Amino acid sequence: MEGDTEIRIGFVGCGRVTEQLHLPALKSLQGMKIVGLADMDPEALHRASRHVDAEYRFTDYQDLLKVDSIDAVAICVPAQKHVEVALAALDAGKHLFIEKPLALTLEDCDRLIDRASRTTRMVMLGFNVRWHRLARQARALIQEGRLGPLDLIRSVLTSSHDSVPEWRKTRATGGGAMLEMAIHHFDLWRYLAQAEVEEVSAYTRSGLWEDESATVIARMSNGVLATVACAERTSQNNSVEICGRTGSLALSFYRFDGLECATTTSIPGDVRSRVDAAKRLIQELPQALLGFRHGGEWLLSYRDEWRHFLASLQNGAQPGCTLEDGRQALAVALAAINSASTGKSVRVDRR
Template identity: 80%
Template sequence: MEAGLQRAVRIGFIGCGRATDQLHLPALKSLQGLEVVGLADPDPDALRRASRHVRAEHLVADYQDLLKLDSVDAVAVCMPAQRHVEIALAALEAGKHLFIEKPLALTLEDCDRLIARASGTTRTVMMGFNARWHRLTGQARAVIQRGRLGPLDLIRSVLTSFHDRVPAWRRARATGGGALLEMAVHHFDLWRYLAQAEVEEVSAYVRSGQWEDESATVIARMSNGVLATAACAERTSQNNGLEIFGRAGSLALSFYRFDGLEYASTTSIPGDVRSRVDATTRLVRELPQAISGLRHGGEWALSYREEWRHFLACLQNGRPPGCTLEDGRRALAVALAAMESASTGRSVTVDRA
């Protein structure tokens, strides 16, 4: 698509599971300039559920049928990760712009194959790490870049959810399941994005039950000396946040809360009168925006809308996306190293090729 094209971008979704049905399609309802014209999924029930959100002209079982349509400018690949590269390569071959959900693939070799192919195209290709487009992530990155935290020392992540049942592919690492590939990879990307450094070495432990890696902990060392930890679990209550500690202060982010960004100086004490006054002031200041955000599903849902807004702007203006296939590869490399560490009981150096 040429820069400056004014008509709506026509997109097709390949894969109509939970991410498409509950996150992406609802986010697009309030976004002008992007029209969903096709849905593809071999599961007729998934296709039917997703079609409730949009009036897509084309509902197909085989994604190849979607790629043949001249009326589709771009495709979103939201299938299980084991099929991402196959579908993405076919989409590029068909001349489509491309959005790919995380994780990018299941092997670094597949990532490299796709990156090599994408480097030879003029199509826009964007990696789908929605947490990068969260309002609080942007605010936190600005605080860090202004030097308000001083040199960074430590990052601590928590990402938990509750799933009583999951699709068959999510029950095993080999098909893309588990807390490390499905959950922790979000925060591995955020570590890199916020600290502006690479993860060099990891140690990990996992706990399996009805399926593999239902919960996981990771300890990492980054290229700038920052130490990072992550705790993830798929069968408990919901939490999604991280804390960033520097020599001059710290930030706490809670991605499900509208007032979920809190700065603390080196002399602050959690729960003291001053911190409570600051929290109340922040709540009052941000409440009007929170009420507006609730109409779109809340803060986490809004990050998907902003992610799509960025993708649309890239297509319309011809600018490169802010999250690339290389970003997807590096986050996957951390997850793969963590899985190897959990299996061997040893720390593992992250592949940074």
């Protein structure tokens, strides 16, 4: 595929992530056309069809894979089925976008990685936070050395779910805060610190479903210590603080003005910090107003993720979030689950 060729995409799985995030995000993206939808649940198929007038609709995803004119497939079924659908889609010659978590076992990840290494198809994993504007800004600042050597990362990710689909109620089927939520930040830590998570200690608490809340303490290969706190049934928050020897950054992903920098001499809430924050607000307002038209900062992270995938397909460049990234984030989540079960710290499996 070259230059500005239009990419024709089919979705397998038309539940929450497809209907509420990907389809709205893709509306404002030129160059990618949604031509197929597949879901075993006719109601989910119907709900998704209200967003997009797709040429092809199927209740069996195998039928979607048979459509020759579909270039790429987005795999948005629950994680336990990701690898099955991905292998079938590669056999059908499709490029793949796969939602997180890549799978539920490292063996499944490795099976897919080995199969994908024997094709020329592009495969990208859906850790959308990597494409959030603030995450990219933070990575650039860290790479420029603005924070000095990193010391500590502290993440908080909470949501306000009253109820979840059946598969989200047990670890065995991919549910719980570790596999559904914390895994985003395990990937984010790797992306920001450019290092691997080596060892974790974790606790989880179950309630209406397994692992509704989770905390993890981690040690990374470059010495950075990291923590994440997750809860699925409270108010919504998605933030991270990155502390280095010469400064720190606080990112709040649901806010357009959610990036705050601090130096070793600044004090939160002092006059200087408030003036800087007000200046940033004024500077970023026009960009934010533009963003609101496309669903706000959070939805834009999905659009930018798709924009990246589109560019990879058009230019033949390897996408920025790979199967190996998906495997490594899962390895951290599985080690954390193991730690929560055994009460011991656990070393993270490396391929």
